[in-house]
Amino acid sequence: MSGSLPADVNNFLDFIGMNIKASGGFVWNERDRIKSDMMRERGRWSPSRVSPEALRNKCEEIGMTAEDADKVTNWLRSTQAGKQLRPRYIRDYSWHQPPTP
Structure with missing residues (x-):
């Protein structure tokens, strides 16, 4: 899967994008939400569902x-390699929408 994202990931990132626009940048809480969801919902971010290129x-x-997109893509690669991410403050966040095929 290189060109598109599953609906749940797409919707989650749209939510993040609304918050980026509202706050004027990619701030700590949005970073933590992404990291936390990647850790709590590893299946959502599996290589068969999300490619680094589509995410970027x-x-x-x-x-x-571009720099922030690179960071998120690197988090994805780390998650897919089984490594841990360390959200700073928001550690128990999961996007409410279950993974979709």
Whole structure:
């Protein structure tokens, strides 16, 4: 899967994008929400569902800078490799929509 994202990931990132626009940038709470969901819902972010390229494209589409999109893509790669991410403050966040095929 290289060109598109599942609906749940797409909707989650649209939510993040609304918050980026409202706050004027990719701030700590949005970073923590992404990291927390990646840790709590690993199946949502599996390689069979989310490619780094599709995620990076969506990140730029929702208003992240190229540098921020690279960070999120690196978090995805780490998650998919079984590594831990460390959200700073928000550790128990999961996007409410269950993974969709």
